Amino acid sequence: MSAPIIAIDAMGGDFGPRNIVQASLACLTATPSLHLVLVGQASLIEELIARHGAVDRSRLRVVNANEAIAMDERPSQALRGKPDSSMRVALELVASGQAQACVSAGNTGALMALSRFVLKTLPGIDRPAMIAAIPTRSGHCQMLDLGANVDCSAEALYQFAVMGSVLAETLGVKKPRVALLNVGTEDIKGNQQVKLAAGLLQAAQGLNYIGYIEGDGLYRGEADVVVCDGFVGNVLLKSSEGLASMIAARIDTLFNRNLLSRAVGALALPLLKRLQTDLAPARHNGASLLGLQGIVVKSHGSASVSGFQSAIQRAIVESRENLPQRLKGRLELLLQNGQT
C-alpha cells in the first residue's frame, strides 16, 4: 500500500503524450514511493523521457500499446475494434493486479465502457459514476454523476448516493450530508426518478440523507454529497466553469480600464486566478470513476501538466486508502437496506 503502482494512459487527452509524460515524471520526483507505468507508443514515450534529465527508471516502466482511442470515437468502437489501445492496456494492468490505479485524460465514454468491461463493477453496482469535488461557500461537496450516465433510474441514483457517502467518509467527512439535486425542496417537486430515489434514500439506514437540494443550495454548502443524473451533473459542472470564466473575464476588463484600476487589479490577481482554478475542479483535479473493482481517475482532456499531476495525486490517495475495498464492504450493508 505504501508504494502504489499507477498505470498511465499516455496517449489520451487533447494534447498528446507530451504533457502527460511531463506530469508523470514530476509526480515520480515528488513522491519517492510512487511507481508508474506509462502505456502507449513506446518509442515516442521513450523519446519524451530522454529529453528530461535524471529519471529513476527503477520506478518507471514503459509498456507499448499500438493503438490510441480518438477523443470523438464511439465507445462501442473503442471496445470492440481496438484491443491494443493505450487506455485498454492500462486498465488491464489494474485488472491483473500489476497496478492499483489507472489515470487517463482520454475519451470519457470509452473510458467508462472499457472500465466496466475490463474491471467490472462492484457487487450491487450497475453502472459506475463520475465524481469530483465542487467548491462551496463552506468548503467542498462531492457531486456525482458528472456525465458518465445520461439517464439514471431511481436505483442508480440510490447507488450513487451510497458510493458518494462512502467516498466522502474516506476523505474524512463524518456522517456526510447526502442530498438529491432537484428543482425545489418540497416533496411534490421533481421528476419520477428523483421522487422514487428520495423514497429509497429515506428508507435507507446508515446514510445521513437530508432531502432535496437546489442548485443554489449546492454552492451554499448545504450538503457534503450531491446526487444527480449524469446529464444534469455535466451541465451543472460545465456551465459553472463557463460562468466562472465569464466573471473572471469581466473582472479582468474592469480592472484594465485605466491606470488606477490596473493597479487595483494587480492586487486582486492572485486570488482571482486561484478562484478560477477552484471553480474548474474537473479540469484541474480529475474525477474518479466510482463503483469499479479498481481505481480509475479521469483527467480532463485539456488538463495542463499540473492538472494531470493532480489526477495522478488523486489516484495515489485512492490507492493508499484502498477505496474499492472500502466501498465494497460498506456497499454490501447499505445496498441491502435499499434493495429490500
Add this chain to the structure above:
Amino acid sequence: MSAPIIAIDAMGGDFGPRNIVQASLACLTATPSLHLVLVGQASLIEELIARHGAVDRSRLRVVNANEAIAMDERPSQALRGKPDSSMRVALELVASGQAQACVSAGNTGALMALSRFVLKTLPGIDRPAMIAAIPTRSGHCQMLDLGANVDCSAEALYQFAVMGSVLAETLGVKKPRVALLNVGTEDIKGNQQVKLAAGLLQAAQGLNYIGYIEGDGLYRGEADVVVCDGFVGNVLLKSSEGLASMIAARIDTLFNRNLLSRAVGALALPLLKRLQTDLAPARHNGASLLGLQGIVVKSHGSASVSGFQSAIQRAIVESRENLPQRLKGRLELLLQNGQT
C-alpha cells in the same frame, strides 16, 4: 396597443402585497400610458395605496379576490380548490380581454396550471415553457424551459426551440442561433429525447438550428436561444445564481482583509453589484410563460420592488409587441415543418 392594461396578482410572492403595490405604483408613474389592475384582498390593497401620495386612480383599478395561493400549495389544489384566488382572477381578466397581460410572483406550479386552464395554449403547443434572458460573454441568450416542465418529450423540446426563436426575433435578434443543451457536441452524445429533438430541428425549415451546445458554450455566447428540459434549465439557473453569489462573497472577503484592499474593493463595488444582478436574471427581470393565448410574466417569489417593476416592464413590452399573436402566426408555419 399604446395603452396596455396589466393585471397584477397582488397576493403572490414571499413578501405579500406591500412590495408588489409599491412596484405597481412606481410603474404607473414611470409609464403614463400604463393601466394596472391590482387583484387581491381589496381592503388591504387600498390601505397600501392610501399610504402613497398622489396616485392617478383613472389608470389604477382594484379587483377583490378572497383567496390567495400559498407558495407551497399543490397546483392541483390551486386549480380545483380556489376559484377566487388572486392569481386566477388576474388570469381571467386576461382571458376575458379586460387585460393584455398578467404578472405574478406566486407559486410557479400553480401559475403554470392555472394559466393553461384559464388561457389555454396556442395551437400546436402542448405545454407552455418558462423563458428568461441569461447573460453571456457577448450579451444575452434566451433559455427555456426554466422549470415549468421537469420531463420533456422531443416534440416539446422542438416546440420550445420554435417559441424561443420567435421571442428572440421579436426582441430584435436576426436569424437567432438556436441550440440544444447537451453533455457534448458530438452526434452520439445525449439522452434519447435530446437526440430525437435534434433530428426534428435539423429537418425544420425557417429555423437557424446550430446543433448541440454545452454548459460552457452557453456562457461563451455561442447561441441566442438555448433549449433544454425544465429540470436541467432550473438546475442551471439556480446553480449559476448560487455560484455568482459565492464568487461575490469571496471577492467581498478578499477586499475586506485590510485597509488597502478595502479601498480597492470600494472602487470595484459598483461593477460587482451590477454583475450579481446580471447573473440572477430570473430574480431580477422576471421570466415569461411562453405558448399561452395571453401574456403571463412570472416574477421571482423573492423579487425586490425593482425586481417586480422589471417583471411589469417585461409584460408591457410583450403587450406592445402583441407576442402571442406573433407567436401564433410563426408557429403555424414552423410547427407544420416539424410535425410531418
